[in-house]
Amino acid sequence: MTIDTLWTVLRPLAFRLNPEQAHDLTLGLLSRWSAIFTGRLAENDIARAPGFAVETMGLRFPNPVGLAAGLDKNAEAVPAWQRLGFGFIEVGTVTALAQPGNPRPRLFRLPKDQAIINRMGFNNAGAEVMGQRLERLRARGLLQVPLGVNLGKSKVTPPEQASDDYRRSFERLGELADYVVVNISSPNTPGLRDLQRVEEVDRIIAAIQVPNQRLSQPRPLLVKLAPDLADADAIDCAHAALQAGCAGLILTNTTVRFEGLTGSNEGLSGGLSGKPLFTRSTELLSRVRAAVGSTPVLIGVGGIFDPAGAAAKLAAGANLVQIYTGLIYQGPGLARRLLRGLER
Numbered sequence: 001m002t003i004d005t006l007w008t009v010l011r012p013l014a015f016r017l018n019p020e021q022a023h024d025l026t027l028g029l030l031s032r033w034s035a036i037f038t039g040r041l042a043e044n045d046i047a048r049a050p051g052f053a054v055e056t057m058g059l060r061f062p063n064p065v066g067l068a069a070g071l072d073k074n075a076e077a078v079p080a081w082q083r084l085g086f087g088f089i090e091v092g093t094v095t096a097l098a099q100p101g102n103p104r105p106r107l108f109r110l111p112k113d114q115a116i117i118n119r120m121g122f123n124n125a126g127a128e129v130m131g132q133r134l135e136r137l138r139a140r141g142l143l144q145v146p147l148g149v150n151l152g153k154s155k156v157t158p159p160e161q162a163s164d165d166y167r168r169s170f171e172r173l174g175e176l177a178d179y180v181v182v183n184i185s186s187p188n189t190p191g192l193r194d195l196q197r198v199e200e201v202d203r204i205i206a207a208i209q210v211p212n213q214r215l216s217q218p219r220p221l222l223v224k225l226a227p228d229l230a231d232a233d234a235i236d237c238a239h240a241a242l243q244a245g246c247a248g249l250i251l252t253n254t255t256v257r258f259e260g261l262t263g264s265n266e267g268l269s270g271g272l273s274g275k276p277l278f279t280r281s282t283e284l285l286s287r288v289r290a291a292v293g294s295t296p297v298l299i300g301v302g303g304i305f306d307p308a309g310a311a312a313k314l315a316a317g318a319n320l321v322q323i324y325t326g327l328i329y330q331g332p333g334l335a336r337r338l339l340r341g342l343e344r
């Protein structure tokens with residue numbers, strides 16, 4: 001049975017479960033699938049069509065559609081994502097210390113708005129567990145696409161020690177990643193978004209560069225920003241990240257602005273993703289591209305549900321794109337559907 005057929009059977013069931021149960025069930029199945037199958041694709045698969053390949057950051061991306069961070073926080077189902085046609089896979093957010101995240105319920109579907117609100121709070125098994133998992137994955141030699149590792153700050157670490165916390169995670173995981181993301185834009189860890197200031201970006205990237213520059217091949221670093229920053233502040237952070245040696249930025253994380261929703265979101269707090277995020281995240285992407293010029297790498301994410309959405313991000317200056325919420329509503333065939341649409 002293919003993963004797509006499995007999804008057709010599972011979707012109605014999954015949408016009857018509460019969102020986090022549905023997530024856990026799906027990830028559990030994909031993880032078991034990944035333990036058995038390789039996830040290797042045939043050379044003639046659309047996800048390997050030569051016209052889609054993107055060479056950037058010293059890496060070869062077989063196609064520009066990636067899995068966004070947060071869906072596979074502990075790198076449990078990498079071969080399955082590869083099998084679904086993703087051109088790259090970003091795992092995490094992972095923190096130096098394992099942590100349970102916020103109390104449930106913390107994940108909410110907004111079907112009328114084709115959106116999700118989450119306040120997961122970086123629930124994850126920690127850098128050590130991910131490290132062991134990535135070592136096994138590398139040893140099996142199955143990866144056909146670049147693997148990004150997205151790092152966050154452990155909740156118990158005070159903000160003034162944030163750079164040490166990111167450095168610790170990097171020391172365990174940097175060498176196992178093809179690129180590393182510094183996530184300073186999740187709304188669900190108190191104080192995290194305050195790190196989106198020039199001095200903090202400087203300090204965190206400088207701390208990570210110490211172990212990074214010791215690697216025989218230093219890894220490309222990216223900083224992930226929030227759509228709620230004023231344009232000028234996002235551009236300042238972008239310049240700071242690039243000056244500190246980053247390869248680029250990911251635009252954007254979820255928003256805490258819930259304006260314009262048609263369904264009820266009463267009493268909900270956290271980060272909003274999906275269709276309502278599309279306009280602002282694409283706008284910020286194009287402003288940052290205009291400010292930084294053509295060289296830095298920009299990954300566009302936020303509200304992509306169809307090929308037109310992916311094409312709009314690329315036109316706004318993205319080298320690569322990522323999806324999360326679209327996958328929940330459109331199903332696991334979305335990566336290939338985007339590619340088929342882009343091909344035309």
Ligand SMILES: Cc1cc2nc3c(=O)[nH]c(=O)nc-3n(C[C@H](O)[C@H](O)[C@H](O)COP(=O)(O)O)c2cc1C
Nearest residue numbers: 068069070093118252253273274302303323324325
């Ligand atoms: C349930 C959920 C959990 C997420 N967790 C993370 C995370 O751990 N780290 C991160 O950088 N982004 C996280 N994100 C943000 C996504 O990576 C992405 O930036 C955002 O959802 C916008 O894309 P989308 O509209 O395609 O979902 C999460 C999003 C959702 C919906």
